[in-house]
């Protein structure tokens with residue numbers, strides 16, 4: 001049960017009533033409101049208190065991410081770029097930050113083509129411990145310098161709770177990657193950090209588990225979360241992962257949070273990126289995050305799926321035409 005508290009009202013008597021009912025609760029300040037989440041519902045449904053503005057029963061295992069209580073879609077502002085409005089936002093850049101000159105070249109090219117956020121990994125979660133692991137803080141510094149020179153906000157991944165404050169000091173949005181999307185300690189930490197979060201769906205996660213992962217972040221008072229579909233693991237081997245467009249649409253129907261899609265990682269092959277990107281925006285994605293490299297064959301990670309700059313320019317033209325056809329813009 002969600003108790004929405006009247007502005008500036010004392011909640012001590014409400015909390016006392018919840019305790020007397022032997023129920024559990026959590027107080028969260030989010031979207032300019034104070035909310036008391038109390039469970040289980042059957043113990044608290046008859047509670048009345050002067051401080052309650054509204055009492056809402058959410059019929060799902062999650063509360064704050066649900067659109068059953070919050071009217072209207074949430075807009076997440078990333079360094080001045082709004083995600084979740086009618087404009088579709090494209091983030092683009094290399095899989096990993098490798099070198100300042102290369103990143104500068106890519107950033108200028110993707111901005112010219114219409115991207116409004118720069119992506120690039122400084123901490124890389126690689127399947128093998130012997131693969132390139134990223135440049136760490138040196139990579140973050142490069143990202144920051146390029147971001148300021150080119151004028152694009154930055155999204156980059158954090159893998160460890162110990163790095164959250166450091167990454168926050170360089171980035172405009174923190175990405176939680178697919179392999180960490182049920183690392184609940186890390187989710188709580190980025191929730192407390194109060195920075196916009198791009199939450200990838202783990203490749204073994206159901207839609208409900210994905211929404212519950214977002215609930216961890218919101219329950220710490222951070223409402224700036226964008227959910228990102230990036231493909232799940234199925235029996236199909238012709239693609240790297242299976243992009244779950246249906247699951248992405250279901251998530252969008254359940255939540256007020258913006259939805260993104262990553263067409264690069266499920267493709268695993270640069271020729272497949274464009275059709276998956278187009279499918280995702282037709283299905284309602286508010287944001288795309290695409291891997292682009294100035295010289296993909298020389299890339300230190302994910303070289304097969306990174307688009308060339310020319311391919312990205314062509315993709316942006318197609319995206320613009322499709323966005324217009326569905327009443328949106330890029």
Ligand SMILES: [Mn+2]
Pocket residue numbers: 095096291301302
């Ligand atoms: Mn990658």
